[in-house]
Amino acid sequence: MSSVLTEKRFQDETAAFVYVEARVWPHGRVCPHCGVVDQSGALKGASNRIGLYKCYACRKPFTVKVGTIFESSHVQLHIWLQAMHLVCSSKKGISANQLHRTLGVTLKTAWFMGHRIREAMRDGGLSPLGGGGGTVEIDETVQGRIEGAPKPKNIKGGRSGYRNVALTLVERGGSARSFHVTGTTIAELKPVILANVAREAQIMTDQAAWYPEIGAEFASHDTVNHAKDEYVRREADKLVTTNTVEGYYSIFKRGMKGIYQHCVEKHLHRYLAEFDLRYSNRARLGVNDVARADRALKGIVGKRLTYQTTAN
Ligand SMILES: [Zn+2]
Numbered sequence: 001m002s003s004v005l006t007e008k009r010f011q012d013e014t015a016a017f018v019y020v021e022a023r024v025w026p027h028g029r030v031c032p033h034c035g036v037v038d039q040s041g042a043l044k045g046a047s048n049r050i051g052l053y054k055c056y057a058c059r060k061p062f063t064v065k066v067g068t069i070f071e072s073s074h075v076q077l078h079i080w081l082q083a084m085h086l087v088c089s090s091k092k093g094i095s096a097n098q099l100h101r102t103l104g105v106t107l108k109t110a111w112f113m114g115h116r117i118r119e120a121m122r123d124g125g126l127s128p129l130g131g132g133g134g135t136v137e138i139d140e141t142v143q144g145r146i147e148g149a150p151k152p153k154n155i156k157g158g159r160s161g162y163r164n165v166a167l168t169l170v171e172r173g174g175s176a177r178s179f180h181v182t183g184t185t186i187a188e189l190k191p192v193i194l195a196n197v198a199r200e201a202q203i204m205t206d207q208a209a210w211y212p213e214i215g216a217e218f219a220s221h222d223t224v225n226h227a228k229d230e231y232v233r234r235e236a237d238k239l240v241t242t243n244t245v246e247g248y249y250s251i252f253k254r255g256m257k258g259i260y261q262h263c264v265e266k267h268l269h270r271y272l273a274e275f276d277l278r279y280s281n282r283a284r285l286g287v288n289d290v291a292r293a294d295r296a297l298k299g300i301v302g303k304r305l306t307y308q309t310t311a312n
Contacts, residue, residue, distance in 0.1 A: 004085065004289070004290070005082060005085070009078060009081050010078055010081055010082050010085070011078060012078060013050050013076055013077060013078050014050055014051075015078070016076070016077040016078035016080075016081050017050055017051035017063070017064060017077055019081065020064050020070075020077060020081070020297065020300075021051070021064045023294060023297050023298060024064050024068070024297075024298075024300065024301060025064070029053065031053075031055040031057065031058060031060070031062060032062050032066040032067040033055060033058050033060045033062060033066075034055060034057050034058040034060075036055065036057040036058075039055065039056045039057050040053040040054060040055045040056060040062075041053060041054055041056065043061060049063065050063075051063040051064055051065075051077075065077070067301060067302060068300040068301050068302075068303065069116040069117070069119060069120050069300045069303050070116075070300065073113075073116075075105060075109060075113065079103055079105065080113070081293075082102075082103060083099055083103060083110075083113050083114075083117060084117055084120075084293050084296055084297065085289065085290075085293045086098075086099065086102065087114065087117050087118075087121075087274065087296070088121075088277070088278065088289060088292045088293040088295075088296050089289035089292065089293070090259075091251060091255075091278065092251060092254050092255035092258060092259050093255040093259040093260060093271075093274060093275070094114075094259065095114075095259050095260060095261075096110045096111035096114050097110070099113060099114060115267065115270060116303070117274075117296065118267075118270035118271065118273055118274045119270060119273075119299075119303045120296050120297070120299040120300045120303050121270075121273045121274050121276075121277040121296045121299060122269070122270065122273035122299065122303070123177075123273065123276070123277065123299065126175075126177070128195075128196055128197050128198040128201075129169055129170075129171040129174065129175060129177060129196060129197050129198065129201065130171055130197050130198045130200070130201025130202070130203075130218075131198040131200065131201070132198075132200065133200050133201065133202065133219065134171050134172065134173075134174065134198075134201055134202070135171070135172045135201070135202045135203075135204060135238070136169055136170065136171050136172075136197050136201045136202070136203055136204070137169075137170045137172065137203075137204045137205070137241075137242045137243075137244045137245040138167070138168070138169050138170075138193060138197075138203060138204070138205050138211070138242075138245065139167075139168055139205065139206065139242050139245040139246065139249065140165055140166060140167045140168070140181070140184055140189075140208075141165070141166050141168070141249050141252075141253070142163040142164065142165055142166075143163070143164050143165075143166050143252075143253075143256060143263070143268060144163065144164050144256075144263055144265065144268070145162060145163055145164070146162055146163060146164055146265060147264070147265055149162040149163075150162065164180060164265050164268055165180070165181050165182070165183055165184060166178055166179065166180055166181070166252075166268065166272055167179045167181045167189060167192060167193075168245055168248055168249065168272075169193065169196055169197055169245075170244050170245045170248055170279075171201075172244055173285075174280070174285075175276070175279070175280035176245075176248050176275075176276045176279040176280055177196055177276055177280075178252075178272035178273075178275065178276050179192050179269070179272070180265070180268045180269045180272060184208070184210055185210065186210045186213055186214060189210055189214060190213070190214050190217075193214055194214075194217060197218065199217065199218055199219065200218075200219050201218050201219060202218070202219055202220045202221075202222070202238065203215050203218045203220065203221045203222070204221075204222050204223070204224070204240055204241065204242055205221070205222075205223055205242060206223060206224060206225075206226050206242055207223045207224070207225050207226070207227065211223065222235075222238070222240040223240070224240055224241055224242060231243060248275070248279055251275065251279070252272075252275045255271075255275065256271065277292070277295065277296060278292065281295050
């Protein structure tokens with residue numbers, strides 16, 4: 001068995017373009033300027049860049065990189081594919097420093113690539129979890145201090161206020177979806193949960209004060225009492241536990257602590273997207289590293305990030 005990184009798309013720039021084009025344009029080559037399909041021709045010749053086409057409708061040139069996370073990047077596409085493979089196949093993530101050393105790009109470039117790849121991994125507008133009566137476990141955790149917020153002397157009431165809060169929904173045997181929320185009030189959590197979980201779902205949570213009202217919106221709501229050391233309760237027709245979402249957080253926490261270390265709060269949603277994509281496309285669901293990187297590749301379109309929006 002040879003290293004996956006010896007495959008042609010990771011080594012050869014033309015092969016990388018062919019690979020990305022097949023995924024971005026599965027139904028024909030789309031002009032990113034005017035939107036027409038299959039009305040363009042390759043511009044060949046020594047002076048032309050790899051993967052350059054000219055649209056017959058609007059007369060403008062384009063490559064598959066236009067309008068994607070790769071646009072205006074000086075990094076070669078096959079190096080981008082290596083980076084995406086590394087991010088998608090590393091369970092706890094991969095640091096900018098590691099990408100810098102492995103890929104031979106500058107640290108600053110590696111950091112920017114990491115953020116763009118995370119942006120590609122961000123999923124939008126998906127159907128709700130727990131459709132057809134599936135079980136959805138819901139929990140929240142704190143991750144890092146809110147910038148500039150002083151640590152309160154008395155934090156009795158308070159996960160909210162000075163630390164960033166992540167809310168995660170995990171369908172058992174399925175996907176995870178996480179959100180950076182401003183706090184754990186019902187007003188904050190309820191709209192997010194209602195928008196992302198099907199009403200026919202069976203909800204499982206711990207006994208936090210905000211869940212009874214939210215849980216009443218769903219087919220059923222069961223809780224485990226962590227304060228009394230109850231983590232799993234077997235009932236006639238169901239297993240009441242939040243161990244699945246806790247398992248998600250244990251990977252997330254180990255990654256954020258061990259790999260990323262510093263996460264500025266404005267980037268938290270991107271890190272959550274990264275862990276969500278890997279979790280939702282995990283090996284246990286039959287998704288291998290290559291297929292997982294392909295899922296991320298499908299998300300490159302329309303996710304262009306400028307340097308200004310990610311600086312710091
Ligand atoms: Zn055009």
